[in-house]
Amino acid sequence: MSSINRDYLIFPLSCDPALEETEEREIYYKYLDSAFDEPRIHNIGIAGGFGVGKSSLLRSYEKRYLRMANLKQKINNPFKDRRKKDEPRFLYVSMGESQCNDSDNKNETERRILLQIYSRFHKKDIPSSSFEMIHESTGHLRTKTVVCSLFLFLVLLLTFFTPLGKLLKATLPAASIIIHYKTEIHAALYLIVIGMAVIGGGYLTYQALTKMYVKTLALKGEKAEVAVERTGTRDYLDQYSMDLVYCLEQTAEKIGHTVVFEDMDRMKTDDVIEIFVRLKEINAMVNQRLPEDKYIRFVYVVKDEVLARMEHYKFFDYVLPVLPGINRVTSEYVFRENLKKINSLLKLQSSIDELKKELDDFEKPGKETLVSLVAPYLLDYRLQYMILNDYRFFMELNLVNKGIKPGQHAAEQILSLAIYKNVWPEYYDRISSGRTMLFFKKGEENQKQPELAEILMDKRRNFLTYRCLCYLGYDKSRIAYNLYCSVEAENTVEKKIWMLDNLPNDEFAEECLENILFVNEKKEDEDEQRKELYKEVVRISAKNYYQASLFFFSGRSIRLCLEILAELIEEGAYQYIDTLWRDGRVTDPDGTYDIFRGCRDREELVNLKDLTVDHFSILIYGLSYTEEFAGVCMEIKGADGKIIRADLGESIRQGDIIEMLD
Template sequence: MGSWKGRWKRWVVCSLEKIIGKLKDPPVTPLYDDLTPNDDIDKDGIYARAIRSGLENEKVQNIAITGPYGSGKSSILKTFEKNHKQTYHFLNISLATFGSKINIPSGNNEVGGGLEDERALEKSILQQMIYRVRDRTIPFSRFRKIKHMKSRQTIQQLFLFLAFIAGAIYFFVPNLFGTLYENTVLNQSEETLSLMGSILLLFFISVYGFFLLKQMYRFLRGNFNFNKVTIANASLEMDKTNFDNSIFDRFIDEILYFFQATKYDVVLFEDLDRFDSLDIFERLRELNALINNSELVKRRVVFIYAIKDDIFGQIDTVEHSRNRTKFFDFIIPVIPILHASNSVEVLHDRLIESPYIDDIDPNFLQDVSLYVDDMRILKNIYTEFDIYKKKLGGDLELDTNKLLGLIIYKNLYPADFSQLQYSRGLVYQMMKQKDTIIEQQLTVLDDRIKQMEEKIEATKEEQLISIEELQQIYLLGLNARTGSYNQYIRINSTNFGNNATITASFFEQLKNAQHVSYNIGNGNKTGTIDEIATVFGSKDNYFERETSIELKKEDKLEALKQQISQLKREKTEVYDLSLKELIAKSDTEVFPAELLKKDLLVYLLRHGYIDDTYHHYISYFYPGSLTKRDMDFILSVKNYKARDFSYSLQHVEKIISRLRISEFKQSEILNFDLVDFILEKNQYQELFKVILDQLTNEKDTSFQFITGFKERTVHKQSFIKALCRNWDNIWVYIEEASNLSDEEIQVFLADILLFADVADIEELNKEDKLSAYLADLEDYLKVAEDLPSVKEQAILSRILVKFTNTAHLRPKEELFNYVVEKNLYQINKQTLSDILQGKVSNLTYSAIVDANVENVLAYIDQNINVFVSEVLLGQEISQETEDEIIELLNRNDLYKSLKERIIDQQALQIQDITEVDQELWKVLLEKDKLTTSWHNVFHYFKVRQTFDETMVDYLNDPYHASELAKYRLADEDAMEKEDRHMLSEEIMKSEEIKNASFEKLAASITKWNFYTTNGLPEARVRIMIKNKVLSLTVENYEDIKANHPELHLFLIEENIERFVNHQDDYALNLEEIDALFHSDVLDTYKKNLVKQIDPVILSESDEALDFAVEVAEFIVYQGMEAGAALTDALFAFDITKKCKIRLLTSQVKTLEQDKITELLKALGPPYADITEGGKRPTILNNDLNKALLSELDRNNYISQFKPEEKRLRVFTYMR
C-alpha cells in the first residue's frame, strides 16, 4: 500500500513539473533552418499548376518531377501537398538510403545480388504502403503489425475471455458448479433473477464468441497460405515463380486490396533515382496500370516520381531520351535553387544578418562556395558554424575564416572530420606531413648552397681571365674536329665547320639551341648542348667555365657569398614557416595522393584555413587562471597570427607553461611583457636564448621589436649586452639593412658602446665596418659622450679605429693625444696636415723626415704603403728627386704595385737601371722610365739571360731602336767583349724582334767573321749581310751557302771588293758565276770576275753557251783583256761567227801572232786564208770585218787591206 502511494506521489510531482516547465519556457522561434523539404517555396504557383494539370488529365497516370540533386523537388511536392490536401489524398513513399548508392542491374536476365536488391526495394515500397494505415483500415491484410496494448486493455481482454469461458461452462454444464453454487449466497436468489442472469450470460457468450471467431478468421486469412492441396491421388500446387522474382507479383493482391480499402489517389515517390535502376520504373508503371485497371479500385491513382534528369543514363543518346518520355506520361522540370555559381550569394545572405559577416574574408567566401552546391548542406553549414562560433568564440578569439573552413570541411567530409578528432584521417596525415615538408625545403636550400659553393670553388680554380681566351681554346678543339670536308656541327638549321673556321658567335647560338646534331667523321648524329660544350667529353663544360670567368671578371663572388648567407638564414627560418607557407613553397607532391582527390581540402590547406591549430576550433577551451587576453595571445602564437609587440599580458609565467619551446622560435612570440619577464627570471635563460636566436635572424620584424623593446625595457643593459654577444652581425645589419636614420643609428651605437662588453664589440667589427664607421663619424664625441675614458680607449685600440680626420677630436685633448700616440688615425693628407701643422710646407717623404716628429715618422715608415698611396702619389710625387724616388723603389716593405705607380706617375727617367731593384726593371722598360742605352739593355738581358716580351717590345719600339743605333756596342768600354758578343748574338737570334728594328740595331752590334746562320730566318740573315754583321769569310760563305743557298752570292755582292781581291779563295761554279755576272755589282768588279773565270769550267759545261755569248759580248763591250785561254774557251762554243769576230777584234792587241793565226783558222774560210803568207784573200766589206782587219793591220799581222767593190782585199806578209 505504501509503495502504491509513493508511485502516485511521484506521478503527481512529475506531472506538475512538466506543466510548470511549459509555462516557464515560452514558444521558441526557430533559430535555424531545418533540413527537411520546405513546404512554402512555390510562390508563383507555376509548379502547382503544372502538377495539377497532370493530375486532372485522365490520360496521365505517371508524372515525373525532374531536376538535379538538391534542386528542391521534394520541397515542391511538400508545398503542393500542403496546399491541396483537401483535394487529393497523398501517399508518400521515400526510398532514401544513406549508405553507398545501390546499383540494381536492369534487365530480366540478371540474377543473384541484383535481384535481391530489387526485391528489397519493392519490399520497402510495400512496407511504406501497408504501415502507413491502421490495421482496422485494412483488416484483411496478411501483414501483421505489432500493436501496443496498455495494461488496462490487457486486463479487460483477459477478464472478458475468462468470463466467456466460465459463462460458457456454466451455461452449457450448469451442474459443474452445482456443488460450489449451493454453498454460496447466490443459491438463495429468486428464480426471476436467475432467468435474467441466464439470458444476459447467453448474450455475452454469443457476442464475445462472435468476436473471437472474427479475430480467428482474420488471423487465419492473413497468416495461412495454401500452397498445395492434395485430394485423393490428385494435388494442386501454387506457382512459386512470382514469389521468387518479384515482391510486387507476390503481393499484388495486398496492393490492390490496399488501394481498395484506402482513399489514396496520388502516390509520391522520392529518391528512386538513388538506386540507378530502370526496372523499378517498369514495375511501378505496370503496378500503376494494374491499380487503375482493377475493378476493385474504383478511382484513378496517379504516381508522381521525384527523380534526377540523368536517371536514364549519364551519356546523352537518342535511346535515353526516348526512354525518358516512354516511362512517364507527363514530365515537370525543376530549376535548381542553388548551384556552385550562386551558392556564395545564398551563404552570404545567411551570414549577413549574423554578427560574423565583417570577420569573414569575402574572397574566401567566394572561393569556398564553389565547393557547395547543395541547399541542405549549405543550411547545415550555417547552423553548425553559428553554434560552434557561439560555443567556442565566447572564450577565445578564433579566426572566423578558419572556423568556417573547418565547418565546411566537416559537412563535405564528415568521415574524415570524425577521424581528425581521434588523430587520424587525411587532414591529420597532412599535419604530420609538415616535418617532411620542412626536411624537403632544407634539402632544396642545401642543394642551392652547394651549387653556389661549387661555383665559387670553380671560379677560384679557373686559370683563364677572359672569355676570349676560353673561346679560343674551345674553338681550337671544335675546329680540329670539324676541319675536314663534310664534317660539321649543326645548331638548329645552321652548319658550323665543314672546312670553315667556327667563330666565337657559335657559343651564343649553342646556348639557345633547340636542336643539335653533328658529323665528325662517323655519320650524322643527334647531339646535346652538353656534348658540344665539352668538345665531345674532352673538356669541362664551356658554359660552366664561362660563368666562372664572368664571376671573377665582374667581381660577383661577394654577391654569391651573400646569397649563401641569405640561404643559410632561410634555413633557420624554415622552422618558423606555417603549413600554408610550406605548401606554397612546395609542389603538389607534398599532398597525400588520396587527399589530392579532394579539391576542397587541398584549397583549405593551401590557403591556411586548416592548419595545426585545428584542435582549438573543434574542442572547448576551459578558462582557468589565464585571462582571456592571455589565452588569445597563446592562440595567436599557435595560429601564427602576430599581435602588437605591446599587447599586454598578465600571467606571463602561466603563458610560458602553455607554449612549446619550438613556438618561441616564431615571430608571433615577440611581446614586450613576455621578453621583459624572461629577462628578469634566471630560470628562463634557455628560452631567452631561443628568443635571441630569433631576434638575431635579421628580419625586419625582429629588428623592429629590438628597437622598440630597448627603449622601454628596464633591463636595457643586460638586453643590449646579450644581444651583442649573440649577434655578431648586428652592426652590419644596423648600418646596411635597418633603414634607421643617421640619428637613430648613432643612438643605437651609443647603447652598444656603453653596454656591450669590449670583447663583444670587437666581434661586432666584422670586416672593420664598425671601426670604419667610427673613423668617419664627425659626431663621434657626441656618441661617446657617456662612455668612460678607459673603456673608450680600450674599444678604439681593440677594434683599431683609424680616424680619417682628427680635427674634430681636438676639443677632447686627452682623446686627441691618445689617438696620435697610438696611431689611431689614417695616414692621409687631412690627418698629417692637422697633426704636423706648422712643421712642414709639403707632405713629401723628405719633408716629413726633416720635420723630425718621431712617432709620426715611425708610423709612416711602418705604413709606407699607405703613405705612398694616400699622400705621396699625386701632386706630391712631382716634388721628389731621382734619389728619393730610387730610395722608395728600393724599399722592401713597399708594395710592388705602389712602386709601379711611382714609376708611372713620376716624370723622371732613371739613368742607371742597376741602381733600382731588379724586380722593377721590367716596369721601368714598360713605362719607358729608363734612359735608352746599351748599358741598361745589357744589364736587363744579363739578369734574365734572354730577351723576354718586355725587352722585345722595348727594342721593337722605333724610337728606342733608333736611339740605340746611334751607339756601337764596340764602343761600350764598360762591357766585356764576351758580353758584347753575347748581347749581339741574342739580338740576332731573337725572332720576336721585328726586322725593321733589327735593321737599325744591326748597325750597332758586333761583327762576326764566322757565325752560323743555321736556324736563322733568311730575312734576318739578309739584314745581317747587308749591315756587315757577317763578314765575307770563307767560313761565313760556306755556312750561308749551306743554310741559305739564296744568300751566299748576296754575301759576295755586299762584299764584292773583298771577294774580287780574294776570289781564288772561293770556288764558284758556272751557275754562281753567271748569277754574279747578272747581279747589280759594278762592271769594274765584273771585269775582274770575268778575268778570273776558269776556262775549264766553261769547257766542262754543256749548258754554258748562253753564258759564253754574254761573256764574249761583255768583253767586247768593255774592251777588256780576256786572255788567250778564256778566248780559246769562248771560241770553243758554238757561238755565232759575228760574235767570235768581235771577240777576236777586241783581243788582237793582247794575243800572240800564233794565237791570232789559230783563232782565224777557227773562223774558217775566208778568214782562215788570212793566215797564209803571200795570199790576198777577200772578205765581205762590212763594219765587222773592217774592224777586224783594222786591228790585224794595227798589230802588224797583215800588211794592209783595201776595199774592192763589195769586198775587202787583204794583203798578208810572207810567212
C-alpha cells in the same frame, strides 16, 4: 528557398512546403497543373540533381493543388458536409540511404515501401486488408475478446461439470429445470464448444495458409509431396499487389489521388528500375478499378542519372525537369545573403569592434574572400544550411565564453571550421575527438572535394588553422605539444616531413617546429634521418619567417648547423638568418650578433676544418666582426677542389670570401 525561420536562428534541413511563389515557381506549378489535370498521365517523373529542391517544390505544390481541388468540390457540391473527414494529403513514400546489393535487400526495400503506405491508414479505412497492421481498439477486437472468454468459460464448465452438478443437485430442489435437463445441457455445451473450436481452428488455418504459398507439388507413385514456404521469401510487391490495389482504391480520395515516391534513387539503380516497373503495373491495376475521372497518379522523384539508365520516355507519362536554383555562379550570392542574416544577429551580440568589421567584410563581394572562394564548391542547399547553422552556433558559443579576442579573424576561421565539419564529417570527428592532429592525413586531401581542401589549407590565406581548434574548446597550451607528439609518433622520416609540410601556417605550427628543434640529447650529428627532419623544419621556418628558429642552434654542433643551412641556400637560408637577427635575441646591446652562440661547441668555431664555400658563406653571414676573428685564417674547399686560405675577420667585414694575404 524560404528556409530560415522568422528569428533567423537556424536553417531547417528538411524540405520547405512554404516556398515563396515567385514567377519561376509559377512556371513549375503551371506545368504540374497540366500534368495533374490530364487523365492520360498516371506516372509522372520529377527529375533533377541532388539537393535542387524537388521535394520542396512538390510539397508546396501539394498545398496549392489540394486547396484548389477542395474549392472546386465546394463549388460543385456546396451542401456536402466534410467536417468529419480528414483533409486529403498526398501519400509520400520516402526511402533513406540503402545499398541494395542482393535480392534480399531489394525485398526488404519493397517491405519498407508497403509499411510506409499502410502506416498512413487505420484498419477502418481498409477493413478487408490482409496486411498485418498494429491492432487498434475497435469493436471487432472487443468481439474477439468476448468470444475467446466465452469459449474459455465453457471449456472450464465442461471440465468441472461433474462437481458442479453435484453442488447444484445438493442446493437446488429436485424439481428444478436444470436438474431435469442436465443431460441435454451437457450435450449442448459439448456441441457449442466443438462448434467454436472448429470455427476458430478454421480461422487460424486460413490465416496461416494465406501467408504461405505452394512452392512445389510432386506426385511420386502413391505418395504426394507438397512443399510450402513462408511468404517472406517472395517479393513483397508481388505478394501484396492485390492487397495494395485494394488499399489504394479505398483510400484514393483521402490521399488526393496521388502517391509520391521519394529518394528511391539512393538505392542500386537496377533495383530501382525493377521496383518502378512493378509500381507502374500496380498503378495500372488500381486505375482499371477506378472511374476514369478518379484515377490515381504515381509521382516519382528521381535524379537525372536514373533517367539515363532507363527508357524514361516509355515508362513515364510525363517528366518535369527541376533546374538547380544554386550553381557555381549563383552559389556565392545565396551563401552570402544567408550569411548576412546570421551576421546581423551576431553583430548585436558582440561588443568587439574588430569582429563587427570582419563580419561586415563577409558581406562584401571579392575575388579572394573566403565566401567567394568556397561558395562554388557548396552547390547543395542542405550543405550550405548545415554550414551556416554550425557557424552561427560556434560563433555564439565563443562569444558567450569570451573565446573570441580582437584581431583573431575568428569569424573567418570558424566558418572554415564549419565547412570542414560538414564537407568531411568523418575527418572532423577524428580531429575533434583528439585521435589525430591532422586535418587531412596523407592522401585524404585528394579523395573528396580536393579543390576545396586546397583552398582551406592554403598557407597564404590561413583559413583552416589550428587556432580553429581553440573554438572547439581545445587547450591552447596543449595544441602545439600534441602536434609535436603526432609528428614524433610517425615511424619514418618521410611521414614526419609530410606532416610538417601540411601544417597550417600559424603560431601552433611554429611552436611545434620549436619543440622538434629543441633537443636534450647531443649525439645526433651522425643521425641522417634527424638531419633531414631538421632541414625540413628550417626550410619551413625560413619560408614562413618563423622566429622560433633560435632553438635550431641551441645545443647543436656548429658543423651540423652549417651543413643543413648550406643545403638550403636556394630555399631561404639567408632569409632564415635575417629572421633571427631581427628577433634581437642573438644581438648584443652594442649591435654585434652571433647566431652560433648557443651551439655546444661555439668555442671551437675558429678551428673548424674542411669547410666548403657554402659552409663558409653561411658562417660569415651569421656573425658580426669582433676582435676574436681578427687575423684568423681558415682553409676552405673551393668549387674546383682547391684549398682557399680565407681571412675570417675580413670576410665577415665585407660579407664575402676574402683570401688571406701572404
